[in-house]
Amino acid sequence: MPKSRKRKATVPAPPPPRRRPRPRMEYRARSDEAWYGARVVVQQGLLRVMFENSTEDADEWYDPGADFASPGDVDALRARFRQECLPLDHAHCGDLRPGDKLCLAYYIHGEVEELKYYDAVLETVERAAHGVEGCACRFTVRWTEGPRSGCLDKVGIKVVCCVPESPIQDPVLSEFLDDLTKKFGEDQGTATTASQQAAPTPISDSEEELCRVLLSLKRAPKSPTGKS
Numbered sequence: 446m447p448k449s450r451k452r453k454a455t456v457p458a459p460p461p462p463r464r465r466p467r468p469r470m471e472y473r474a475r476s477d478e479a480w481y482g483a484r485v486v487v488q489q490g491l492l493r494v495m496f497e498n499s500t501e502d503a504d505e506w507y508d509p510g511a512d513f514a515s516p517g518d519v520d521a522l523r524a525r526f527r528q529e530c531l532p533l534d535h536a537h538c539g540d541l542r543p544g545d546k547l548c549l550a551y552y553i554h555g556e557v558e559e560l561k562y563y564d565a566v567l568e569t570v571e572r573a574a575h576g577v578e579g580c581a582c583r584f585t586v587r588w589t590e591g592p593r594s595g596c597l598d599k600v601g602i603k604v605v606c607c608v609p610e611s612p613i614q615d616p617v618l619s620e621f622l623d624d625l626t627k628k629f630g631e632d633q634g635t636a637t638t639a640s641q642q643a644a645p646t647p648i649s650d651s652e653e654e655l656c657r658v659l660l661s662l663k664r665a666p667k668s669p670t671g672k673s
């Protein structure tokens with residue numbers, strides 16, 4: 446498991462997270478499904494994913510001979526990579542639109558406190574006058590990943606990063622994935638393979654409602670408006 450930022454949970458109110466560091470490439474880890482800065486190399490035919498700020502025991506490996514049963518598995522790995530997400534610029538909060546994909550910093554409270562990054566979708570923006578500290582707007586988001594997947598939260602700009610739309614362009618990764626895709630193409634003469642890319646689990650209305658109730662309890666009296 447990649448190393449996240451950890452510290453003892455002795456301070457009740459954590460300070461706002463630092464702005465997201467700027468990796469060139471991000472990878473969604475198998476171990477916790479959170480996003481990390483990473484780079485890749487191919488070693489003895491295996492793809493090795495190395496996390497920024499982590500030791501090599503956190504590395505994740507992919508074996509072309511063992512980890513890919515179908516072209517869907519190749520697509521699923523491809524989807525684990527993307528370009529770096531940049532922090533939302535204070536001057537550009539007005540550019541966001543409902544439905545925009547965001548990546549947000551999220552504190553996981555426990556014995557040690559960890560800061561991880563998960564994706565969410567923007568629902569609404571509550572505009573506020575920008576003061577000396579910059580953007581004071583509040584962003585209502587629906588998490589699509591992580592411990593609060595499916596739930597709504599209101600967050601400030603400090604935790605918001607924008608997910609780039611353009612696909613990742615890393616020559617090492619591209620070659621590894623393209624070779625795999627080619628291999629499946631060649632194998633297809635004799636066998637029919639079905640794509641088995643995992644679809645996100647739909648969230649039922651009742652679960653969604655529960656999330657909202659829990660959230661409003663947690664945030665009372667400043668309860669979020671929820672989805673209108």
Ligand SMILES: [Zn+2]
Nearest residue numbers: 538580581582
């Ligand atoms: Zn703003």
